[in-house]
Amino acid sequence: MKLLNFNRPSQRWIRFLALFLGAVLILLLWRNIATIVPTVTTPQWIEIAQTNEPIQAIPQQIEVDPPKVALGEKLFQDVRLSTNNQKSCLSCHSFSLGGTDRRAHSIGINGALTEVNTPTVFNARFNSRLNWNGKFTDLSSHLDALMSNPQVMGVQWPEAVRSLQQVPEYARSFDRIYPDGVTPTNIKDALVAYELSLNTPNSRFDRFLLGDKQALNQAEKEGYRLFKDNGCVSCHQGVNVGGNIFQPFGIIGDYLADRGNLTPGDLGRFNVTQNAADRHVFRVPSLRNVAVTAPYFHDGSAQTLEEAVGKMTKYQLGRTLPTKQIESIAQFLRTLTGEYRGKPL
Ligand code: HEC
Numbered sequence: 001m002k003l004l005n006f007n008r009p010s011q012r013w014i015r016f017l018a019l020f021l022g023a024v025l026i027l028l029l030w031r032n033i034a035t036i037v038p039t040v041t042t043p044q045w046i047e048i049a050q051t052n053e054p055i056q057a058i059p060q061q062i063e064v065d066p067p068k069v070a071l072g073e074k075l076f077q078d079v080r081l082s083t084n085n086q087k088s089c090l091s092c093h094s095f096s097l098g099g100t101d102r103r104a105h106s107i108g109i110n111g112a113l114t115e116v117n118t119p120t121v122f123n124a125r126f127n128s129r130l131n132w133n134g135k136f137t138d139l140s141s142h143l144d145a146l147m148s149n150p151q152v153m154g155v156q157w158p159e160a161v162r163s164l165q166q167v168p169e170y171a172r173s174f175d176r177i178y179p180d181g182v183t184p185t186n187i188k189d190a191l192v193a194y195e196l197s198l199n200t201p202n203s204r205f206d207r208f209l210l211g212d213k214q215a216l217n218q219a220e221k222e223g224y225r226l227f228k229d230n231g232c233v234s235c236h237q238g239v240n241v242g243g244n245i246f247q248p249f250g251i252i253g254d255y256l257a258d259r260g261n262l263t264p265g266d267l268g269r270f271n272v273t274q275n276a277a278d279r280h281v282f283r284v285p286s287l288r289n290v291a292v293t294a295p296y297f298h299d300g301s302a303q304t305l306e307e308a309v310g311k312m313t314k315y316q317l318g319r320t321l322p323t324k325q326i327e328s329i330a331q332f333l334r335t336l337t338g339e340y341r342g343k344p345l
């Protein structure tokens with residue numbers, strides 16, 4: 001028996017429905033084609049910015065907890081969190097210096113030099129790994145380690161808690177937010193809340209990504225094209241233009257042998273895993289605000305962006321780019337400087 005006979009009056013509506021759906025389909029396809037067409041007429045790298053870029057803009061608004069952020073901000077600047085009141089977080093992560101101290105190695109407790117260059121604290125929340133060797137995946141355990149690190153804060157929690165408790169203003173601030181007052185957990189909680197708020201949106205490059213095609217000049221756009229075409233994006237990508245994968249420093253050619261004077265910090269991820277394959281492997285650093293965080297590399301050996309880009313092309317890509325192209329890439333990198341609380345870094 002025939003199930004569907006379109007000529008039977010009772011089933012004629014199915015034919016109308018099919019016709020109607022067909023018309024809707026054609027209309028939808030037409031609209032899609034219409035939106036695709038303009039993209040073909042503009043250079044590819046401009047259009048990708050709107051659609052499928054390897055780098056994403058830092059969100060303008062991020063949910064924060066204002067009372068905790070305010071308390072964390074005070075703690076960040078307070079030397080009471082270090083042994084004998086010698087250092088605060090700000091000593092090495094200065095906001096007027098891009099969240100770093102612009103030294104190859106920072107001066108820690110009792111003048112001890114840090115093993116590696118100090119990275120910026122800005123945008124740390126977008127790094128899936130923290131530190132050059134990527135040892136930490138969350139800010140709280142990172143804080144535990146840096147507090148007791150004899151080169152950094154060199155303090156045990158009970159000592160830090162005692163010195164904060166002696167300040168009535170702190171006791172009050174903690175009590176207002178935390179029922180159990182000044183404790184290591186609560187100190188960490190407030191500091192982490194603050195660290196999570198240290199984001200720098202609204203760089204010129206982000207404005208470009210979000211559709212403002214005038215935000216970059218021609219040389220900077222060319223630099224971005226070179227950054228992509230030469231494969232820098234294979235390692236430096238995502239919201240932080242890095243911060244999310246491990247790679248050896250010296251894929252082609254041996255950077256560290258050429259530099260000489262190996263230090264324990266040069267072993268990189270090996271220091272975490274003790275795995276021979278992880279020698280000289282590092283977390284690919286973020287390039288956000290890189291224009292204001294010289295010197296570069298874990299050893300602080302490169303003084304300028306051009307020098308750093310030159311070393312990258314040589315040791316990571318095995319290429320020699322013309323000086324002009326290196327300069328263009330550096331110009332593009334300078335567009336990654338964002339704003340903190342509405343002011344450029
Ligand atoms: C003596 C200098 C010094 C002080 C003081 C200091 N830091 Fe750092 N900080 C460093 C160095 C060096 C590193 C990199 C360590 C490594 O890679 O092994 C670092 C790394 C970090 C990172 C990881 C950034 C990233 O993306 O990998 C954060 C976050 C951070 N510090 C926050 C803080 C906070 C919060 C304080 C205060 C409680 C603080 N630091 C105090 C020198 C310092």
Ligand code: HEC
Pocket residue numbers: 227230231232233234235236246247248249251282283284285286287290293295296297298299305308309312313316317329
């Ligand atoms: C194979 C992965 C890889 C590629 C490709 C790569 N990089 Fe890197 N980049 C790294 C690693 C790893 C480091 C950290 C090296 C170190 O100091 O130990 C780094 C560091 C940097 C730094 C220094 C950042 C700082 O804060 O110290 C800059 C600038 C940089 N890269 C730019 C570039 C550019 C431009 C290109 C393309 C020409 C490029 N990179 C290609 C992995 C890569």
